[in-house]
Amino acid sequence: MTTDALGQLDLDHLFHPSTDLRTHGRTGPLVWQRGEGVYVYDTEGRQYLEGMAGLWCTALGYGEPELVEAARKQMETFCYGPLFAGKANEPSIRLAAKLAEWVPIDGARFLFGCSGSDANDAQVKLIRYYFNAIGKPQKKKILSRGNAYHGVTLASAALTGLPSFHKHFDLPGDDVIHLTSPYHYRHAEPGESEEAFSDRLAEELRAVIAREGADTIAAMIAEPLMGAGGVIPPPKGYFDKIQPILRENGILLIDDEVVCGFGRTGNDFGCQTWDMQPATMTMAKALSSAYQPISAVAVPPFMYEAIAEASGDVGLFAHGLTYAGHPVAAAVALRNLELMEERGVMAHAANMGERLQAGLQRVREHPLVGDVRGESLIAGVEFVADRDTHERFPAEEKIAFRAAAACLEEGLIVRALPGDTIAVCPPLVISEAQVDELVEKLVRGLDRVERL
Numbered sequence: 001m002t003t004d005a006l007g008q009l010d011l012d013h014l015f016h017p018s019t020d021l022r023t024h025g026r027t028g029p030l031v032w033q034r035g036e037g038v039y040v041y042d043t044e045g046r047q048y049l050e051g052m053a054g055l056w057c058t059a060l061g062y063g064e065p066e067l068v069e070a071a072r073k074q075m076e077t078f079c080y081g082p083l084f085a086g087k088a089n090e091p092s093i094r095l096a097a098k099l100a101e102w103v104p105i106d107g108a109r110f111l112f113g114c115s116g117s118d119a120n121d122a123q124v125k126l127i128r129y130y131f132n133a134i135g136k137p138q139k140k141k142i143l144s145r146g147n148a149y150h151g152v153t154l155a156s157a158a159l160t161g162l163p164s165f166h167k168h169f170d171l172p173g174d175d176v177i178h179l180t181s182p183y184h185y186r187h188a189e190p191g192e193s194e195e196a197f198s199d200r201l202a203e204e205l206r207a208v209i210a211r212e213g214a215d216t217i218a219a220m221i222a223e224p225l226m227g228a229g230g231v232i233p234p235p236k237g238y239f240d241k242i243q244p245i246l247r248e249n250g251i252l253l254i255d256d257e258v259v260c261g262f263g264r265t266g267n268d269f270g271c272q273t274w275d276m277q278p279a280t281m282t283m284a285k286a287l288s289s290a291y292q293p294i295s296a297v298a299v300p301p302f303m304y305e306a307i308a309e310a311s312g313d314v315g316l317f318a319h320g321l322t323y324a325g326h327p328v329a330a331a332v333a334l335r336n337l338e339l340m341e342e343r344g345v346m347a348h349a350a351n352m353g354e355r356l357q358a359g360l361q362r363v364r365e366h367p368l369v370g371d372v373r374g375e376s377l378i379a380g381v382e383f384v385a386d387r388d389t390h391e392r393f394p395a396e397e398k399i400a401f402r403a404a405a406a407c408l409e410e411g412l413i414v415r416a417l418p419g420d421t422i423a424v425c426p427p428l429v430i431s432e433a434q435v436d437e438l439v440e441k442l443v444r445g446l447d448r449v450e451r452l
């Protein structure tokens with residue numbers, strides 16, 4: 001089908017998620033046709049370097065024959081079987097066992113889902129179930145943070161800390177409390193060090209706990225490095241300072257590893273990069289390199305045992321998706337993790353991450369750029385009208401969208417995020433030459449952006 005014909009059908013029939021729907025009605029879609037390695041191609045055959053790994057997810061890149069083969073074989077052998085009522089399939093058992101080797105939570109069990117959002121919804125439900133089970137039913141509130149992104153289903157969207165995900169949806173509701181975002185570049189006082197800023201955030205946490213009562217707060221959810229909210233790494237000392245406060249108050253730490261998990265920040269998980277000791281963990285995206293939709297919640301033994309015991313009241317643990325532990329998704333995720341091990345992808349990604357961060361120093365001096373931040377193979381570039389005062393561009397200038405569009409013209413995909421930031425998050429298998437190409441195209445893209 002021609003590009004024009006596809007574009008018309010799209011405009012007539014497709015409801016695009018997370019899209020400026022009014023603009024889309026005028027511009028129509030950009031339609032991808034195929035991908036290979038770190039490159040994708042549109043319906044006109046034009047090549048782009050996929051600097052965002054799709055949505056932070058195509059870790060092993062495009063067209064990986066081993067993952068295609070894993071899916072094909074599993075579809076042929078056994079295309080579907082539920083995990084309900086104690087039934088199982090081999091790939092989901094083996095994937096859970098493989099995850100137990102990777103995940104730094106001793107004795108964890110893995111509850112599978114289909115997306116990061118449903119997994120974070122499951123986190124909220126598991127937390128409720130757990131505290132009801134241990135006789136603390138008033139412990140229900142969950143702490144999150146401004147700029148957090150945890151998904152779009154009702155509970156996970158409530159956890160998300162971005163206004164556009166709440167307005168018009170009657171969210172976030174009463175059970176989620178958003179703390180100040182750990183966004184040093186925007187929220188630190190002039191001259192305030194990262195450590196001092198972290199101290200202030202820890203004080204805020206203490207004050208919120210004192211105000212609400214520790215007996216009403218069940219958990220805090222945090223991405224190690226915030227992704228979609230602006231690529232915001234934790235300021236120095238942040239997790240060291242807040243974790244003891246959570247522990248003292250019996251508040252469980254939920255670690256959202258949907259973006260950071262599986263090598264993105266230079267270690268297997270973001271919690272290792274920033275020394276977090278979470279109670280539970282959410283994973284998705286790179287878990288299957290996005291070849292299949294699959295997510296997982298790591299549940300520690302103390303929660304599992306309490307939940308299993310309490311579920312006796314109703315005869316079953318009454319939560320589960322039809323496609324939880326889908327054998328094809330599990331087989332692909334398992335092969336994905338095996339390939340990461342066999343090919344040393346974690347070490348390669350850490351090396352490429354160093355090269356990317358070093359290369360991006362070139363962008364720091366660009367007149368439109370206020371801040372360049374990130375860790376290893378994830379980075380954010382924030383634009384400001386005034387580099388000294390950090391004054392923003394007027395919203396109607398849509399500076400980040402225009403910058404992303406300019407990069408696209410150069411054949412590089414980056415993503416515009418709220419807060420005038422563009423994100424870079426390439427597949428983990430990117431080569432040295434491709435990292436250099438990414439930086440070069442980014443610089444050329446930014447040079448195209450005109451001040452209005």
Ligand code: PMP
Nearest residue numbers: 115116117149150151227258259
């Ligand atoms: N958590 C984080 C940290 C995410 O970045 C995302 C998606 N970008 C989600 C959860 C939700 O995942 P999904 O889009 O698969 O529902």
